[in-house]
Amino acid sequence: MLYALLVRLDRHVTFRRHWRATLLPLALLLLQGCSSERPLNPTFSLTRSEARAALEQMREEPKSLARPVLVLGGIHDPGLIASNIADVIRDRVHDRQCIIDVSFFETGTFDKCARKVIQTLEKHYPSDEPLNTIEVDVVAFSMGGLVARHAASNDFGARNGRRLRIARLFTISAPHQGADIAQLPTFDDRIKDMRPGAPFLSELDAPGNGDAEYPLFAYVRLHDGVIGEEHAAPPGMAAWWVPCGFTLSHTLAGNDLRILADILRRLRYEEPYSIEPPAPLPEDE
Numbered sequence: 001m002l003y004a005l006l007v008r009l010d011r012h013v014t015f016r017r018h019w020r021a022t023l024l025p026l027a028l029l030l031l032q033g034c035s036s037e038r039p040l041n042p043t044f045s046l047t048r049s050e051a052r053a054a055l056e057q058m059r060e061e062p063k064s065l066a067r068p069v070l071v072l073g074g075i076h077d078p079g080l081i082a083s084n085i086a087d088v089i090r091d092r093v094h095d096r097q098c099i100i101d102v103s104f105f106e107t108g109t110f111d112k113c114a115r116k117v118i119q120t121l122e123k124h125y126p127s128d129e130p131l132n133t134i135e136v137d138v139v140a141f142s143m144g145g146l147v148a149r150h151a152a153s154n155d156f157g158a159r160n161g162r163r164l165r166i167a168r169l170f171t172i173s174a175p176h177q178g179a180d181i182a183q184l185p186t187f188d189d190r191i192k193d194m195r196p197g198a199p200f201l202s203e204l205d206a207p208g209n210g211d212a213e214y215p216l217f218a219y220v221r222l223h224d225g226v227i228g229e230e231h232a233a234p235p236g237m238a239a240w241w242v243p244c245g246f247t248l249s250h251t252l253a254g255n256d257l258r259i260l261a262d263i264l265r266r267l268r269y270e271e272p273y274s275i276e277p278p279a280p281l282p283e284d285e
Contacts, residue, residue, distance in 0.1 A: 037243060039222075043279040044240040044262070051257035054273075055264070058092040063268045065093050067167055068125055069137045070117065071101040072144030074254075075190055079103035081141050081254040085172075088260050089139070089267065100124055104147065109189050110200065111160075113143075114151035118162055131157060132165040139263055141254040142227070143190065145174025145218075146204065153210045155203060166214040170263045171239075173220050173253040177201065177231040196231070205235055217266065217274075219259045222282070226250035229281060238278040 037047055046054075069089060073082030079101070086101035093099065102120050104113045118133060127133045138148045148169055150156055157163030175182070178196030186192060193200035203209065211234065218239035220232035227250060232239040242258050253259065258273075265272045 039243055039282050041241055041243070041279055042275075043277070044242060044258070044274040046242075046258045046261065046273040048257050051261040051273075054261045055088070055092070055257060058261075058264055058268070062092050062094050064095060065098060065137070065267060066269065067135055067137055068098040068100060068121075069139060069267060070121060070148075071099065072117065072138060072140040072147055073101070073103040073105075074142030074144055075104065075188075077103055077141070078105040082144070085139060085141065085254050085260065089264060092264055092268075097124075102144075104143070107190075110147060110150050110193055111156070113147040113190070114156055114164070115160065117147060117151045117164060118160070121164070127162070127165075129165075131162055133162060135165045135167045137168045137170070137267060138164075138166055139170045139172070139267075140174060141172045142174055142250070143194065145169070145171030145176065146194065146201075149176075149204050149211060150200075152214070153204065155206075155209055157210075163210070168266070169214055169216045170266065171216065171218045171232075172256075172259055172263075173224055173227060173229075173232055173250050174218065175227040175231050176204075176218065176234045176237075179227040179231065181226050217263070218278075219253075219262070221249040221253050221256060221259075224250045224253070233278075238280060240274045240278045241281060 071082050071086040073079060082101040082103050086099045090096040090099045100120060102117055104116065107113045107116055121133050121136065125134045140148045148166065151164035152166045153163065175194050178198065178201060179194045182191045182194040218233040218237065220229045220239040220241050221244035222229055222241055223244055229241060242256065262273045
């Protein structure tokens with residue numbers, strides 16, 4: 001999957017003939033650096049080789065999904081991560097057109113991000129309901145998890161006329177309780193809103209704001225130096241974690257075969273590999 005991401009990047013590189021000489025060795029280094037399979041998560045013990053085999057089997061046996069799927073990218077993703085996740089899902093379902101990816105590279109606030117989600121979904125699947133979109137499943141990477149929750153919130157709907165109707169939300173390394181790196185100085189309002197304890201996060205967690213209307217499945221990789229893996233689930237919840245021994249744990253989480261395989265099993269309403277409730281983070285992390 002990382003190779004597929006690099007191929008997409010190749011389309012935007014001026015000197016395309018040189019990319020293999022520069023990026024492919026880096027890709028191999030990254031794959032080696034995050035090859036740890038320890039510590040083992042007792043509630044999510046899927047290995048990379050098992051996940052790869054499972055994804056291949058799902059490719060050979062595509063299924064129809066119950067509803068469209070929105071795939072939301074992170075804060076500085078120009079569309080590479082979101083489209084890669086979407087392609088992994090598309091290759092394993094019958095109706096490829098029902099998988100819609102959305103990036104937020106050009107948006108500057110959470111309100112603008114949420115409005116883009118609503119507008120994009122409406123273009124593909126207009127809703128007959130005045131206050132809600134059609135029902136969708138959402139797979140969201142990093143900041144995209146907060147965008148989904150915000151777009152589905154009663155507060156956003158009251159101010160914007162229509163809100164996102166989520167059936168199930170799957171988040172990958174999302175800063176539900178803030179991001180460690182967001183405490184650095186910045187002019188980006190979205191980053192300020194992702195600081196631990198920010199009013200925006202408190203509003204998302206407020207009772208009656210919409211979260212209780214849909215199940216949320218959170219995933220994270222250990223050694224996440226961007227958000228901090230302890231922040232990857234809303235208060236009172238835990239995320240399913242997988243081991244990762246490299247400093248780019250967060251950036252490449254959207255390409256993790258184990259996480260994507262489990263999400264796909266759930267999207268296809270098949271037996272997932274993860275077991276509820278999620279195990280707590282290992283004490284030595």
